[in-house]
Amino acid sequence: MDTREGSMCTTVHSVYTGETVLRLQTAGDGHSQRVPLARPTAVDGYNKYMGGVDTSNQMLGTNSVHRRTRRCPMTVFQHLVAMAATNSYMLPKKSARHSRGSP
Structure with a gap:
């Protein structure tokens, strides 16, 4: 605490x-x-x-793809889509940074 x-x-x-x-x-x-x-x-x-x-x-x-819904599985699905899109944006940036040798 x-x-x-x-x-x-x-x-x-x-x-x-x-x-x-x-x-x-x-x-x-x-x-x-x-x-x-x-x-x-x-x-x-x-x-x-x-x-x-x-x-x-x-x-x-x-950049949220979340839309209001009463169905819980749809909310979870929307969150997973948002995370996949964010990760697909970050992975090429991170791999390009590592190939150049900078942190």
């Missing part, structure tokens, strides 16, 4: 490896102090790789 409580489910990570982070916590008298809190391993993995997910969501938001 940082600013809001969040839930994560994983079968890959162990629950806790001993890592802590410092967070501000307000005492009853109104003063704030930094307190070490335990950070689950899954949160560390999420933070490490969330940049790709955020970039993907940002690109999906600019």
Whole structure:
């Protein structure tokens, strides 16, 4: 929990490896102090790789094929079409960049 409580489910990570982070916590008298809190391993993995997910969501938001529908499978299908179109746009750009040798 940082600013809001969040839930994560994983079968890959162990629950806790001993890592802590410092967070501000307000005492009853109104003063704030930094307190070490335990950070689950899954949160560390999420933070490490969330940049790709955020970039993907940002690109999906600019050119959306989503249309309103009451049928859930159609919404899932529209999302998959949007992801396929985004990936088909990004793959040639990424392969051209790697063939030139730049990051």
